[in-house]
Amino acid sequence: MQTVTRKTAPTISQAVKEFLQENNIDLQQINVNLLKEKVFTDKKEYIVELTLKNKSANIQHTINNEEIKYAVNVIEKIFSFMNLKSNIDTVQQNGFVIIKITSDDKDGLIIGKNGQNLSSLQYFLSITLNKKFHKQIPILIDVDSYINKRTLYLKNFVKTLANKVLESKTETMTDLLPSYERKIIHEEITTYNLKSFSIGKGPYKKVVITAML
Numbered sequence: 001m002q003t004v005t006r007k008t009a010p011t012i013s014q015a016v017k018e019f020l021q022e023n024n025i026d027l028q029q030i031n032v033n034l035l036k037e038k039v040f041t042d043k044k045e046y047i048v049e050l051t052l053k054n055k056s057a058n059i060q061h062t063i064n065n066e067e068i069k070y071a072v073n074v075i076e077k078i079f080s081f082m083n084l085k086s087n088i089d090t091v092q093q094n095g096f097v098i099i100k101i102t103s104d105d106k107d108g109l110i111i112g113k114n115g116q117n118l119s120s121l122q123y124f125l126s127i128t129l130n131k132k133f134h135k136q137i138p139i140l141i142d143v144d145s146y147i148n149k150r151t152l153y154l155k156n157f158v159k160t161l162a163n164k165v166l167e168s169k170t171e172t173m174t175d176l177l178p179s180y181e182r183k184i185i186h187e188e189i190t191t192y193n194l195k196s197f198s199i200g201k202g203p204y205k206k207v208v209i210t211a212m213l
Contacts, residue, residue, distance in 0.1 A: 005050045006035070012199065013171045013212035015048040020213075027213065029053055032199045034206075063097050063137060067129065071139045074128055075099060078121070084110070096138040096180055098147065107144040115150065118143055122178060126203040136203050140180055147180075154184045161209050162192040171210035176200070182207050 007015035016032060031051045038045040072088055079086050086103040103110060111118045122141050129137045140147060165172055174185065182198050185207050189196045195213040198205040 002051050002054075007048050007050065009046055009048065010043060011171055011210075011212060012046050012048055012173070012208055013210040015046060016050065016197065017213055019050045023052070025052070027195060027197055030197075032197055032208075033201055034199055063092075063139065067133060067137050068097055068139070070132060071097075071125060071129060071137075072099060074125055075101070075121075075141070078124075079103075086110075094180075096140050098140045098142050101141065101143045103143070110143050111146055115146060118146060123204065126178065130203055136179065138179060140178075150181070151184055154181055155188055158185055158188040158192075158209075162189060162194055165194055165209050165211050166192065169211045171208055171212055173199070173209075174207045176204040176206055178204055185209070 005019060007018060009015040009018070012032070012034065016027070016030070019030065020027065029052060031053055033049040034046060035049050036047040038047075068090055072090065075088060084103055084106055086101050086106070089100045091098050091100060101107075101110065109117070110121070112120075118141060125139065125141060126136070129139065161172055161174070177185070182205060186196050186198075189209055194209055194211055196207055196209045199208050200206055
């Protein structure tokens with residue numbers, strides 16, 4: 001049975017740092033989950049749950065045809081219900097299967113304002129696949145090269161967050177993000193000599209960027 005450690009600290013990074021030092025391990029070896037954030041007049045307090053990762057968690061999952069077909073079928077059923085005609089192709093890239101969708105002049109509708117519709121569709125697909133196959137499956141949905149545009153945005157976003165953390169010498173936390181977006185942030189933040197780690201459970205997690213580790 002996995003041992004769960006709970007720590008209370010003024011920052012998430014401090015709770016993580018204490019756990020790493022006590023167990024003489026690296027940041028990549030742990031799972032972090034925020035249980036509660038308390039806000040006082042002059043400070044904050046975080047209750048953090050920490051566990052060691054299972055060795056199997058570091059093994060990259062190879063996506064099989066059954067999972068791809070199921071994902072495509074889910075998308076096709078949604079579009080059929082919405083009476084949207086579309087063409088769907090799949091490609092493998094950087095450890096992910098990307099479902100590429102073209103839908104004549106309906107691409108904007110599928111993407112939605114600031115990508116909200118596409119994000120909701122991605123979230124629904126992730127949860128559906130997780131429930132069906134009992135594991136997280138790295139499948140992404142792309143419409144009108146939105147992934148490339150989103151990647152560029154995230155790289156600029158990381159620069160803003162990094163400057164904020166470097167100036168404050170503390171930490172900051174993103175909103176909930178899918179795994180491929182978290183991966184971009186983790187990779188980009190290393191160029192600023194800062195640390196980052198995912199926090200939460202399920203396919204969507206937040207990313208903590210810190211100068212305190």
